[in-house]
Amino acid sequence: MPKPVPAVRAQDLLVGYGGAPVCAPVTFTLQPGRALALVGANGAGKSTVLRAVIGLLEPVKGRLEVFGSEVDEREIGFRTQVSSVLDDDAYFPSLSVAEHLYLVARGHGVRDAWDRVDELLEEFGLTEHARALPVALSSGQRRRLLLAAGFARPRSLLVLDEPEQRLDRRMHARLMERLRAEKAAGGAVLVATHDPALVRGVADRALHVDEERCELLSAEDGAALIAQVPA
Template sequence: MLTDPAVRADSLLVGYGGEPVCASVTFTLEPGRAMALVGPNGSGKSTVLRAVLGLLEPAGGALEVLGSEVDERDGAFRAQVASVLDDDAWFPALTVAEHLVLTASGHGVPEPLAVVDGLLADFGLAGHRDVLPATLSSGQRRRLLLAAGFARPRRLLVLDEPEQRLDQRMRAALAARLQAETAAGGAVLLATHDPELLAAVADAAVLVGDDRSVVLDVPDAVHAIRAEPTR
């Protein structure tokens, strides 16, 4: 059973070329909890997520994921951390179902075909199982990427604005999945602009800003999102 924090950031600075893009962030995410990153577009939320995933070297401070320093090259790290970022990443020559089966099988999921059938149904993709991802709409591709995130074992799930291109019904279904994730002991770190998703899922939030980044309780985080400039 995981006893170390899923993520521990202490005065973490993130940026490019050694130049921070936001104020340092300090937070601890425990197993069975969800932490949201909030703030306007361009505030640095996605950059923090990329550092947590080992895709970007921190510019300062300390960062541990699952009790160790982050090393994206480490197979044990990759086996325990799943992510869905704000990009389209799939196997272009594989069908929707083949993509998910390969993801599940590659991570040792028992009975991957049954798992994939359930995900296709839950994410509204059952009618598109035999098509190539490039033929899907942008919303359908987003659902495929989210399904892939849930198709594999994980202790930490990192999501960058998972509500993008989802209708209200699918956002509610995603919230229910994330609630089940934390109830089962998994940890969730997500950047979001959706106050309803945050209120349903998160236990706390970090408001990421240029001058300072602060930990907020959920009602204050919801207020911060609703006060953001219209996008």
């Protein structure tokens, strides 16, 4: 049987801004159906690694492949495969919550998009706010809208930047469930997080991102590290 193409393969990848790296080189492979958690202190470079993986930042050095090809978010195929939820807080002021989700689902060719939107609204506790405009939402509700949008579309790789931020306990548990289901369905998950429960409950491995040295750890060690790292 042929070996599956890794969802992400980074070899001595150096990321940063204006040619200046923000952390040590990272090397990791993420297979479909697996989850990798990026852990480390604030400003260590976790989000910068994620931005490079989704093509919003050119690597300073090293090799980075997503599903066997060099990262190029200009390619439609890349955008079909990779779903990302970063900390963007920009919305169309005149589109309601439901319409934002419909735009994503329908934009990715999902049939019966309104049915999928209704399911996601229910799951992310946004049904009551379906007709609300983004300006009327709290920061937690806007966060849930972003997360729901990440799940509204087909994907093979899900990239999340601190998805646990601004979520209550119930929503946090649902997110964990969702991410486990994602893996079971064959999707790969790459997540930057400060949440030990998320690392233990979802991730198969953890990558410690640091200025001095980046190393792969077990999920348990990754979760333990979060407790030691200063915020």
